[in-house]
Amino acid sequence: MRSLTRFTRAAATASAVALSALALAGCTAHADAGPSIAATAAYIQQPTGKTTDGYFDIRNNGSATWLISVTTSVGGTVVFRAPVRSGVAPVVMHTVSEIPIPADSTVQLIPDSYHLLITDPGPMTDGHDITLRLKFAHGRTITILALVTNPESGGSSYFLD
CATH class of the missing domain: 1.20.5 (Single alpha-helices involved in coiled-coils or other helix-helix interfaces)
Incomplete structure (x- = not known):
């Protein structure tokens, strides 16, 4: 037995x-x-006027795609910004319709490169999270949390630490 x-x-x-x-x-x-995508280290600067910026990293373990839109839990209009020319000072930004996400790569949305420009968002509080909904060209949508930071009052982010 x-x-x-x-x-x-x-x-x-x-x-x-x-x-x-x-x-x-x-x-x-x-x-x-299809693409296997994850976004990390997201933060949004607390608005001091009608606009603010958003930053995060996107890891793509799949085929190439494009980030085609972002919406926020606090409303507002989100556009993508990119430098007119890389490696040229001063950095001059312009609006682009999408952000390329190459296959098997990490793309960082940072102040001197691709990033989000959010116009007329609702209230955001330093130290609290908002939700970002990222839509990609291959139809994939992911939702991430972004920490609201206030650099003027010492709010932290991985860029400031």
């Missing part, structure tokens, strides 16, 4: 491992069908 119990447990364990392997294989096949 004891060996039957051991056999049953071993068979159950083997079945669980096999099902896990099949599930992972299915997930991998699904991930290859």
Whole structure:
């Protein structure tokens, strides 16, 4: 009887491992069908007037895509900004319709490169989060939290620390 119990447990364990392997294989096949994207380190500067800027990192483990729109939980209009020419001082920005996200790369939205310009947002409080909804060209939409920071009062961000 004891060996039957051991056999049953071993068979159950083997079945669980096999099902896990099949599930992972299915997930991998699904991930290859489109971009695998994550955004991190998001923060928004607390507005001091009618506009503010937003920054974050996007990691793309899949095929190339483009960030085509962003909406916020506090409203406002979001546009993408980019330097007119890279490596030229002073940095002159212009509005672009999308941000390219190359395959297998990390893109940083930072002050002297691509970033968000948010016009007429609702109230934001230093130290609290807002939600950003990022839409990509391949139809993928992800939602992330962005910390509201106030650099004038010492609010932190990974750029300021």
